[in-house]
Amino acid sequence: MLQELAPRWTTVRESALHERRGGARSRAAGAGRKQKLVFPDRLLATLVHLRLGLPHAALAELFDVDRSTISTAIREVRPLLAARGFAVPDRPGLRLRTLEDVFAYAEAEGVDLRIDGTEVQVRRPKAGRAGRKAFVSGKKKQNTIKTTTFSDHQGRTLFSGVTRPGRVHDQTAVRTEGIAEQFRLRPNVKVEVDEGYRGLANEFPHQVSAPPRKPKDDVCDGERRAWREQRRRQSSARICVEHTNAEYKQWRPLQRYTGRREDYDETHRAIAGLVSDRSARRATRRRTSTELVPVRTTTC
Template structure:
């Protein structure tokens, strides 16, 4: 297969996870920061400004468009780099280098919001400012992804053992709007850390105090946050005692189901992220997990913002 044939086949929506029309816009969006990064690296390596005109010298074995496509395919299916190197007829290290160049650019894009194609949310503070100005009620939830077990006798090895899954995991917090459109993903922590603790270390308590008009719905794992901000955060109601009358149990069950049905959209967003193979089970190095999750969640938010 020629390089052009590989590009045509792999750029299909089935392989990249995004339509070709949006793929073209994504490539155009990433081109400028990629060129700037390449020029910065060359300038640092030379120690002085370029002496020849831009574009002089040998061409890349893998052009920028192919680098983006290859990175998207790896994010979609977690294919071995050697497999894509065979398609493009380059060395495996060329594919690996391309992924390390494009993945940070995808992670740095932030998250799309509906109705504002030029606006992207980068931080948790951006999410709260957006929710306050547009009257958006947030949905907050944590999700876990299995990761490779750290090597024996490595410090902090037990920190990745999740008390819920009994597996080595990394935890991510996802925030959506009422329709399940991803607005933010972050607070990446080892699986042993509690959901609420992971989010509080990101400064969410300060943000709730700064934006008292922002509301959110959470699950039982954030009950402490709901107690701290009872007018802003809604958690599932507490279950009545065993000797409670039947009508009280029925009222509790109805309230619990109502809160669950209003919060379930964030679970759907988590499932949408995990349609991408790396977030079903991460087999790469753990230091690249955070960047990979943000890159995938940003791509998913582009599609969700059009709903």
């Protein structure tokens, strides 16, 4: 990670210094005031902050620098981590950064996707601020920010983002990101979803699998048992993406986010990218079929 991010950080820093000076540097490289916190320490401080949620003041004591130095380091390194994208299983060096990349990868490799939304509680906006009610989640009854996660059949992160205020419905969030167009462009991609994406399942019945609808009250016991079994199997195929969202919640900032809401998307993508590095190293298992196979014809 040092080899990957150090050149990018140097480029961004030199660009900022060039813009501040208004021209090329007048002294040779290495001259002038020395940095109190070198890049490896800046990266380490950012990773500790993302993993444990330690305050900047506490990190300043650990690294024996001023609090503003830690704040600057996190503000510089966090965008680099967020821009890395998401690791791809069995494809070292390949990373997915957009929704288009995910669908292209799924079609090329024959991967069935799992989609699910997750919410993180955030601080309540100030009274009188425009759009204050947009963060109130109808499900959690709290001020939240919602993100959408895409995983494979083993729960390995392929993409996580599509950040929207908590009041936005799960399906609306991905529709505004253009997921319907991706289904039309790539008709071979299959997706497992929950009840919150019923509209997508109705629009793309051959690509999107949602839980079966509950039968009417007057159906026979055989059909009701078949419905329960189909629902259980669909849930079993989709539950891995719930485990993926649970991996993010092991990182302290995504248990309850106390920073600025404007920085949440960047923080989430940085953490999700780091989680994908670990999940991509899990070995690929053979996928088993969950199709119902009729043994004999029965009538009610």
